[in-house]
Amino acid sequence: MQSILRIRPVGLALALAVTSAPAAADPLRYAEDQAPGIVNPLFTSTMSEARLGELVFEGLYTDDLDLRTAPDLAESAELSVDRTELVIRLRKDVSWHDGEPFTADDVVFTIQAMKDQGTASTEAGRVAWIDSAEVVDSHTVRLRFGRPEASPEDKLFFKILPKHRFDGTAVKRTDPFRNKPVGTGPFALDRYNDDGSITLRRYEQHRDAAGLPEIVMREVSDKNYQAKLLLYESLEALVRVLPRDLAMLDKDRGVELYPYQTNSWWYLGFNLNGGPWADPRVRQAIGHMVDKEALLAPIGTGDTVTGPFVPSSPFYNHEVKARAVSAGQASALLEEAGYKKVEGVWTRAGKPLTLRISAHKSLESAQEVVINLQSQLQRQGLTVEVDFMDEASWRGKVWRDRDFDVVLSQWSFDRNEDVREQFHSQGSRNFTGYASAETDKLLDEARDAIDPQQKKAALRKLHAQVHDDAPMVFLWTLDSYSAMRTRVDDVVVHPFYFFTWADDWTLD
Template identity: 60%
Template sequence: MLQLVLPLLLSAALAVDTPVRYAEDRAPAIVNPLFATSMSEARLHELVFEGLFSDDHDLRSAPQLAESLELAEDKLTATVRLRQGVRWHDGESFDADDVIFSVRAMSDAATASTEAGRTAWISEVTALDPHTVQLTFVAPEHSPQDKLHFKILPEHRLGELPIKRTHPFRNRPVGTGPWMVQAFNEDSSISLSRFADHWRPASLSELSMREVSDKNYQSKLLLYKSLDLLVRVLPRDLAPLQNDRNIELYPYQTNSWWYVGFNLSDVRLKDARVREALALLVDIPELLRPIGTGELVTGPFVVSSPYYDHGVPKRETDPDRAGALLREAGYSFDGKRWLDASGSPLRVRLASQADLETSQDVVVNLQSQLQNQGIVVEPEFLRRAEWKQRVWRERDFDLILSQWSFDRNEDVYEQFHSSGGRNFVGYASAEVDQLLDEARNTTDPQVKKQQLRRVHSVIAADIPMMFLWTLDNYAAVSSKVGSVEIHPFYFFTWATDWTLR
């Protein structure tokens, strides 16, 4: 009764003109492209900042703050003519100094930008005039515009190098993008308004980023029309959202894949036979089924990637072969469990990130599959700090369930090069090291494709990981928003074209 009466008593006027509200699990900690680390930050940067080039609807590089690019014959320099009449959100004019500053800030060792890798290929940048810059490259570049997507920052706002994370810019960001940050609100939401002086003004006048940490509640809020957009819908919410006439679902692909990584410094898992046996005991399609749909992958690229080697066969479940491999590796089966030479059960710890959505379903399923085959699995769900300490720093795990997401460059160097900062599994292959080094310096796209396809096949054969799948993603958008097209990685790249119906 109370529940029925209270809303009546408390009801107030209907809000007439609300912004388009989208949800993030976690609000961006800071808004500064120099220190971007999370996808929520990358998505917000896409609204507020711009690069010299950006993806067009066919995912080809198209000029954004640049007007044109002229590549020298030796491919060691390029002249970039900048778009004129572009203004920063504070009214200042955008010019060549901002481009020079952005490249220097990202490359500056003392600034320690997380984006340093995006400019490492540029050895020098100079202004030919206020609207033209010349870029000199470390090595010949066939298609430099594909690497000029990093965000340009306002020199007049950030000042001297080095830039610190604590710079006030972090919550008073100024970009050239189609929306500008209006306010960081007390409830962790961020209000954005259309930048009227943008060179191509957006149609949507207001946007709002709302932090809704409970992913289960996000779809409820969309149904209640308290949100207008969900970046990614949980598989179990697809049906109710699909049945709502006020909501449209938009499928999109991402460059991300899931994996189970083996700790190669563990004496048991160092043995390729044990790794292969474990991989042969897992029914990957069965793991995927409860959490949604997607494509199984056999290596470190998504199936649609030019670097994906389609010649690598999918590994089918084969308990007999797995048993033979384990016996060969010195294990015996007592009818219930696999035992090592000392008679102890083969026991592995499986760590996963507590905030990786649906990972609990996968972990429990994987545990059940391996335990049914006689391998004891101890699951661990680690929060962010513990994950970084245990997995990144101490390498204290047996198996890890996680996923990697990549931008259009799909650079897996950090994950698989023996000196890679994110090579937690401790993978080391002289051939892969050499191929990855070469691929980074290769300017011919065809050669790079061959090199990385080879990387795929070598890694697949070495089994430092069980490669699982790339998930199908669906965004849910209120039907009041029209002309929606979604960028597979940055999501909002084409939001300027979105309209309010």
């Protein structure tokens, strides 16, 4: 990917003069806090990557406007009587953006690539339930499952990749495909622009030719600047608006706000792979030191949380009480863990308790939160360092090397709010190293439940369990809205993937 030339507020007047008041045939321009680091669905890990992927790629199935499972690249399917085999007939009117025909080979290749350990796909968990995939004919595939599946179509939403663009099923993250993606979706990636933006053009051969001729993704890391660009018509859409900007944008009759609920929560995640943070008493003590309300107030309105769900979730355990902000309780826990306060600093064996807070540079308002948090913890006797990382450092240090003390980050979930990958000891997204037999048991119980009330009960117990174990300090959830100029018509926003129905959108 080309280097990103971030647009800064300094250039506001010039930028507005050059780019405002687009003509009707102009593109829809939207802002992301951070440009996608990679445009390869095998390695999608952030929301900005998922959103762009939604425009470029397609799955076998998708959501219709009422969020029911509907065929996308699939045409029809037949489930065997014992429910362990699904034969899918594929559409024949689909071609890749490079003109090659879409075939059953592509489907089988995608599943095999996701499952290939040499790929190390972040999405591997989404096909773990498929035992095998085979080509029946050019437009028919057969999937076999390890155990009966009541409605396997509901799990076939992952994006399909073109086999002919890869050398084998072991795909590297650095494969050139990452910035030269070829999909079957309604928009094709056209070019990376000098200002760091990405232009997508309508794929004219798509069976449902999109209403928008072009879409341009601009990376604008400053949320205030994003809002100004929208108000001055230099952008048509903001994916996420900060809660504090909602009222201002709502007053502008040229702007429409759309709820975009991603079931997101912020957290401080400890590195449990050794060091002081492996001791739950130390983590719980930090929990008593963090004044969440004070951290939240400057960045907007939201609800604080005590566990890994948002409060409106059916899995949220409202009986779990938040840890009180209490220097006394924090001190008692640290003393129990062998620490002493020497000249106002917590130490053990003569060494100060030092905490390095790592955060991704693009996380909205992260700097404000981290600085306030640093101040809160230092006042209570911790030595605190701060590390803001770019995407490459984040992937390397946090995900690959586990080189961190605590991260400030955010998880977003679709409507299933499935936290298994984050908290199961074998979870693919469990980078903190959290391992609890009780938690694993509850996650298994929730996964295997056929009674919704049993699943609710198991996950409410899990909420209490992870609150007690404190692998994370669960912080808050924020109101989530997107904003668009009113000249963007026919908008329906998918509650998680955002652009699922963007091919229906039009510009006045």
